Amino acid sequence: MGKSVKEILIDGNGYACIQCGRCTGSCPSGRECSLRTRKLIHMARMGMDVIKTEELWDCTTCFTCQERCPKEVKTTDMIIELRNLAVEEGYFPTMSDVPKIIIKSLYDTGAGQPLSPEVSKIRAIIGLKKEAYDVSTNAETLKKFQRLLDGLEITKKGGLR
Amino acid sequence: MEEYAFFPGCIAKNVYPGIEKATRIVFEKLGIGLRDYEYSCCPPPGVLACYDKPSWLVMGARNLSQSEKDGLNPMTVCSGCYGTLHNVWYALKNDPDLMGFVNDHLGRIDAEYKGKVHPIHFVDILKNYKEKIAELKEIDLGLNVAVHYGCHYLKPSSVTGENSERPTLLDELVGLAGCKAVPFKDGLTCCGAGGGVMSGEPDVSLKIINTKLNNMKDANVDAIVNICSFCHMQFDQSQKKLKTTEIPVLHLNQLFGLAFGIRPKHLALHTHLVSTRDLEKKLKDLKKGGE
Amino acid sequence: MSDEWEPKIVGFLCNWCCYAGADMAGTSRMHYPANIRVIRVMCSSRINAEMIIKAFQTGADAVFIGGCHPGDCHYVDGNYRTKKRIDLLKRLIEHIGIEPERLRLEWISAAEGEEFAKTMKELRDDIKKLGPSPLREIAREAI
Amino acid sequence: MKRIGVFICHCGVNISNTVDVKKVVEEISKIPSVVACADYQYMCSDPGQDMIKKAIKENQLDSVVVAACSPRMHEPTFRATVSDAGMNPYCFEMSNIREQCSWVHLDGEKATKKAIDLVKSSVARASLLEPLVSQGVPVVPKALVIGGGIAGIQTSLDIANSGYKVYLVEKEPSIGGHMARFDKTFPTLDCAACILTPKMVDVARHPNIELLTYSEVESIDGSVGNFHVRVKKNPRYVDMEKCTGCGSCAEACRLAGRIASEFDMGLGKRGAIYVPFPQAVPLRYTIDPEKCLFLKHGKCGTSPKCADVCTTDAIKFDDKPEFVEFDVGAIVVATGFKEFSAELKPEYCYDKYPNVMTGLELERIFAPSGPTGGKPKINGKEPKRIVFISCVGSRDKKVGNAYCSRVCCMYIAKQAHLLKEKIPDADITVMYTDMRAFGKGYEEFYERVQKEGIKYRRGNAAEVYGQDGKLFVRAEDTLLGEPYELEADLVVLGTGLTPNPLAEGIGKLLHLSLSSDGFFLEAHPKLRPVDTVIDGVFLAGVAQGPKDIPDTVAQASGAASHVVNLLSKDEIFAEPTIAVVDEDACVGCKTCMLLCPFEAHEFDEEKGVMKVNAALCKGCGSCAAACPSGSIRMNHFTNDQIIAQLLEVL
Numbered sequence A: 001m002g003k004s005v006k007e008i009l010i011d012g013n014g015y016a017c018i019q020c021g022r023c024t025g026s027c028p029s030g031r032e033c034s035l036r037t038r039k040l041i042h043m044a045r046m047g048m049d050v051i052k053t054e055e056l057w058d059c060t061t062c063f064t065c066q067e068r069c070p071k072e073v074k075t076t077d078m079i080i081e082l083r084n085l086a087v088e089e090g091y092f093p094t095m096s097d098v099p100k101i102i103i104k105s106l107y108d109t110g111a112g113q114p115l116s117p118e119v120s121k122i123r124a125i126i127g128l129k130k131e132a133y134d135v136s137t138n139a140e141t142l143k144k145f146q147r148l149l150d151g152l153e154i155t156k157k158g159g160l161r
Numbered sequence B: 001m002e003e004y005a006f007f008p009g010c011i012a013k014n015v016y017p018g019i020e021k022a023t024r025i026v027f028e029k030l031g032i033g034l035r036d037y038e039y040s041c042c043p044p045p046g047v048l049a050c051y052d053k054p055s056w057l058v059m060g061a062r063n064l065s066q067s068e069k070d071g072l073n074p075m076t077v078c079s080g081c082y083g084t085l086h087n088v089w090y091a092l093k094n095d096p097d098l099m100g101f102v103n104d105h106l107g108r109i110d111a112e113y114k115g116k117v118h119p120i121h122f123v124d125i126l127k128n129y130k131e132k133i134a135e136l137k138e139i140d141l142g143l144n145v146a147v148h149y150g151c152h153y154l155k156p157s158s159v160t161g162e163n164s165e166r167p168t169l170l171d172e173l174v175g176l177a178g179c180k181a182v183p184f185k186d187g188l189t190c191c192g193a194g195g196g197v198m199s200g201e202p203d204v205s206l207k208i209i210n211t212k213l214n215n216m217k218d219a220n221v222d223a224i225v226n227i228c229s230f231c232h233m234q235f236d237q238s239q240k241k242l243k244t245t246e247i248p249v250l251h252l253n254q255l256f257g258l259a260f261g262i263r264p265k266h267l268a269l270h271t272h273l274v275s276t277r278d279l280e281k282k283l284k285d286l287k288k289g290g291e
Numbered sequence C: 001m002s003d004e005w006e007p008k009i010v011g012f013l014c015n016w017c018c019y020a021g022a023d024m025a026g027t028s029r030m031h032y033p034a035n036i037r038v039i040r041v042m043c044s045s046r047i048n049a050e051m052i053i054k055a056f057q058t059g060a061d062a063v064f065i066g067g068c069h070p071g072d073c074h075y076v077d078g079n080y081r082t083k084k085r086i087d088l089l090k091r092l093i094e095h096i097g098i099e100p101e102r103l104r105l106e107w108i109s110a111a112e113g114e115e116f117a118k119t120m121k122e123l124r125d126d127i128k129k130l131g132p133s134p135l136r137e138i139a140r141e142a143i
Numbered sequence D: 001m002k003r004i005g006v007f008i009c010h011c012g013v014n015i016s017n018t019v020d021v022k023k024v025v026e027e028i029s030k031i032p033s034v035v036a037c038a039d040y041q042y043m044c045s046d047p048g049q050d051m052i053k054k055a056i057k058e059n060q061l062d063s064v065v066v067a068a069c070s071p072r073m074h075e076p077t078f079r080a081t082v083s084d085a086g087m088n089p090y091c092f093e094m095s096n097i098r099e100q101c102s103w104v105h106l107d108g109e110k111a112t113k114k115a116i117d118l119v120k121s122s123v124a125r126a127s128l129l130e131p132l133v134s135q136g137v138p139v140v141p142k143a144l145v146i147g148g149g150i151a152g153i154q155t156s157l158d159i160a161n162s163g164y165k166v167y168l169v170e171k172e173p174s175i176g177g178h179m180a181r182f183d184k185t186f187p188t189l190d191c192a193a194c195i196l197t198p199k200m201v202d203v204a205r206h207p208n209i210e211l212l213t214y215s216e217v218e219s220i221d222g223s224v225g226n227f228h229v230r231v232k233k234n235p236r237y238v239d240m241e242k243c244t245g246c247g248s249c250a251e252a253c254r255l256a257g258r259i260a261s262e263f264d265m266g267l268g269k270r271g272a273i274y275v276p277f278p279q280a281v282p283l284r285y286t287i288d289p290e291k292c293l294f295l296k297h298g299k300c301g302t303s304p305k306c307a308d309v310c311t312t313d314a315i316k317f318d319d320k321p322e323f324v325e326f327d328v329g330a331i332v333v334a335t336g337f338k339e340f341s342a343e344l345k346p347e348y349c350y351d352k353y354p355n356v357m358t359g360l361e362l363e364r365i366f367a368p369s370g371p372t373g374g375k376p377k378i379n380g381k382e383p384k385r386i387v388f389i390s391c392v393g394s395r396d397k398k399v400g401n402a403y404c405s406r407v408c409c410m411y412i413a414k415q416a417h418l419l420k421e422k423i424p425d426a427d428i429t430v431m432y433t434d435m436r437a438f439g440k441g442y443e444e445f446y447e448r449v450q451k452e453g454i455k456y457r458r459g460n461a462a463e464v465y466g467q468d469g470k471l472f473v474r475a476e477d478t479l480l481g482e483p484y485e486l487e488a489d490l491v492v493l494g495t496g497l498t499p500n501p502l503a504e505g506i507g508k509l510l511h512l513s514l515s516s517d518g519f520f521l522e523a524h525p526k527l528r529p530v531d532t533v534i535d536g537v538f539l540a541g542v543a544q545g546p547k548d549i550p551d552t553v554a555q556a557s558g559a560a561s562h563v564v565n566l567l568s569k570d571e572i573f574a575e576p577t578i579a580v581v582d583e584d585a586c587v588g589c590k591t592c593m594l595l596c597p598f599e600a601h602e603f604d605e606e607k608g609v610m611k612v613n614a615a616l617c618k619g620c621g622s623c624a625a626a627c628p629s630g631s632i633r634m635n636h637f638t639n640d641q642i643i644a645q646l647l648e649v650l
Ligand SMILES: Cc1cc2nc3c(=O)[nH]c(=O)nc-3n(C[C@H](O)[C@H](O)[C@H](O)COP(=O)(O)OP(=O)(O)OC[C@H]3O[C@@H](n4cnc5c(N)ncnc54)[C@H](O)[C@@H]3O)c2cc1C
Pocket: D146, D147, D148, D149, D150, D151, D152, D169, D170, D171, D172, D175, D176, D177, D178, D179, D182, D184, D185, D186, D187, D215, D216, D217, D334, D335, D336, D337, D338, D339, D359, D360, D363, D407, D411, D414, D495, D496, D500, D502, D503, D506, D540, D541, D542, D543, D547, D548, D549, D550, D552
């Protein structure tokens, strides 16, 4: 079980927020969409449904807001925690397929971005091994890796279990 | 010999192998050893940390544990990988309970992470080799470039210890290759790829990068130089989609590769979506002129 | 009246904060058990090992020290010194067989009457659970 | 054996409703040393007190115990009572059977038992109490004021007007502090010079004030009533007696107009010989030794121009530091503040663009004596689009300043108003976090400037950036929930007030504590805001914490009245409840010395033993508790007294 909104606020120093808006003003994403970092903190503190808002997923985790906050509110860390809670409560973002694909790829190959035959060819041409050395190089290691993932929540959330 | 565990990350090996290649060449020339390990994806903060932070911590710690018995610090060529591994290291170092939790899981596959090795970003190694790089330089590239630090190398500064508002390292490093870092509007903003936005909210992601690319274009740069495979992918792929700009994209190691006289093809520049042909031509002329 | 065993507690309270807090509990008529016997000192840092050991030797089941909150000390930082001394003493009394919980240090301000009353209740209940001080038995035998 | 009298109070029914007073009397009367024991309805009433006085005389009592309310309530009353009857007041002891007994326990039996224990314990203590005599210390009827800002000026004048001598020490060549830099002051828009300059002149002319400018306090010894002070007067290289302040030298100086003026925040220029500003007090010139050609290289052209033109022969290149020593009875610390260093907020690009300025710099732009002659010109041009940013370096934990600076909201309003007045078509926006306009007339002023067309947009600026020679400010309008950008010709940072690093040394000399914000700590935040825990040392102005001029002046007058109160006494009596070292037993380990927060211990090198300076000791007893050889006696709280009390209650 993850943290509650209240615990997230406490750990992230959210109760120190003075609603100055320096976070939103710093946010490269909010300029292009409806994300208002300050508002997320306000909603969380007022007990509103912050985890249901889609803007929660517009944050690129660039940390600019956290860097600029004069009250040391850990805005970005909190957004990440709030997303965890959202996932737990079933509020996936709109394009919910993508993460599932990535998680599956991760499980099957150890890589979120798997190697395609084309790139494999390029690797050979530029003088690299056709396939990189990684967790999938050794079948035994990959099995172990999958065993590790079997015991983690992420495979459940990714729909693999 | 100074030696590191090489953590290439998914993109440098599976999408832009030119980055892996350039890294191996540059580090060999510098006389720095790189050892390979059975790594998995870092895993990325966007999709993994946001979906299940505990899983992200465990998988990150597994990666960190790989080279611990050899005492080698993992070196990353991607600020995303660096961000993940560094944040995992930082969180575990400061929270014994979390360390215990992670090791309970790792114990299931006979692994353990003690926190003895920590990730290091490749630019933090290169900054100690400025003289050697200058020595190895065969061509003064003479390019006007837009440098992109990538968010997770700089921030949060409480964790990275970097000067997040006024970094200067890349300006100095590209200078070693005879290039000039041209200031451009909002030079430090995010490329828009992280946090799962590139995959989850592609429209927003493209808008962010579009603004950024146009700012670079306004500064009349010859190339974008990055230190992060993920940003590299965003810069290269999004230009193909947006079709408003056409600025060649180079990972810093590719830039050094060129300066060291490596042929562009060996650095896989021809596989980039944004053509590097004009850039290569410029360099060829330069070389001719020089000889 | 029940003959149930009640712990004997000695309290050393600093004049400026905790003693005033105890007074405040009085003025606000906050009730608490009558186990404590208070000795007023100017600063909690006046208390030394000799006094505390003596208290246990002569039959105290618990010793309570009350001072000002950090930063509020009338003598700048006396309470820091008290804290250091008491932490050390806790380890020491453990050596001679007294549970460290029997030595309790709290910061209570002049305004925290309620806190004082609450602490007195808690302390009495905790010590009741622990039972009579082991030293008290030894002391009695020695006499 | 001592003869002790015990008096037990009913407090109407406050005590006797719970505690069986008769039973207490019965038990206590059994104690052999108790030769008199009685109870009474109201012990503190006149008949109650008379009863005690009578008993003292009739029974030749050595000590008296009153069991009643808290000693924090009536100990002073009864000390006076016994004193009246000829007993030493320190032979009096009080038992608290009301606040800590009858009022907090419901069970009468247990409360009575506790009351008996407490009184027994007091009796045990009383039999060991000893008479103590307060030492009178003569008071030197003079005061030292450190810092010559408006706080120091006001304090000095108030003390001097009461007839006491004041030494006013100021580090800079002139008094005036920050206020001298302002053009107008909020909210009344008084001209700062018009209200400050007369006071500065009064200071210079006052027969009771000795002004020591360009000077530093080197050392302070002693204690309340009797401090010994040593002050270093830095060489000015101009003879103060001879200089008439004509200014010919400054005009002639080879470096005239080539050195950044500190007073003008670096915006204006001065020469190597200068006065900080035309109304300086004293109006005497000073040569900057770091810059002057002659002082640095021994040569200024063919001959030093300043000396050439000075008709009074005041230039004195061989000037040396001078030291003055004097005694004072009280000290006021009025060392003010330092403006927040704006480069610590790099996102506002203060260090990058000349048209990003701080509040204090803008004050100089407005001032008729300032670098632009009072014309609001930035780089020679009148700014039309102006953005103010509030809370720069205040309410900001990231830079370590958690507190609100209390003046910036209002000085921003003032400056916005002044700009609008001078540039009527200016477009002025204030980006703010919260508006704090709590003083008299402040809210009204805030309303007024909004009527004048100043835009207040809630939501503070996130960053400033430059593009193609233009300046932009980014923020979120938090009321609209919309991020936006504004182009600006001038960005003014509402920088806050931070502790003055120049005052650090003073704090150390006087053993002053700092509060968590880094300003000097007052003895009590509400009831003793001008005192410190060091007797005889007081605070005034921003040295104690951010405040505006009205509050500064009020506190300065408060500090002055405390000083006058102290100086008006011939002698002051320190509490005799202090630590005393038994020289025969002390092993010279110096354990005590490390503990004392007031540095009251002095080591006698000759005898190899410690001594306690009675004037400095505040009687915490910490050293007595720690002395490994048991040689420190804590008067009125001796080991024996405490242990005797302890044995009775167990
Ligand atoms: C930009 C700005 C605008 C303001 N506008 C207004 C306004 O309009 N109205 C208003 O009410 N308030 C205003 N204020 C607040 C006002 O400045 C202060 O309330 C006031 O100056 C405090 O006076 P002070 O004497 O305590 O401190 P200061 O003015 O700082 O004086 C302290 C003096 O002590 C001297 N000193 C320091 N250390 C030593 C030492 N060790 N030895 C000897 N001397 C020393 C200093 O040199 C200085 O002369 C403004 C503040 C700022 C920053």
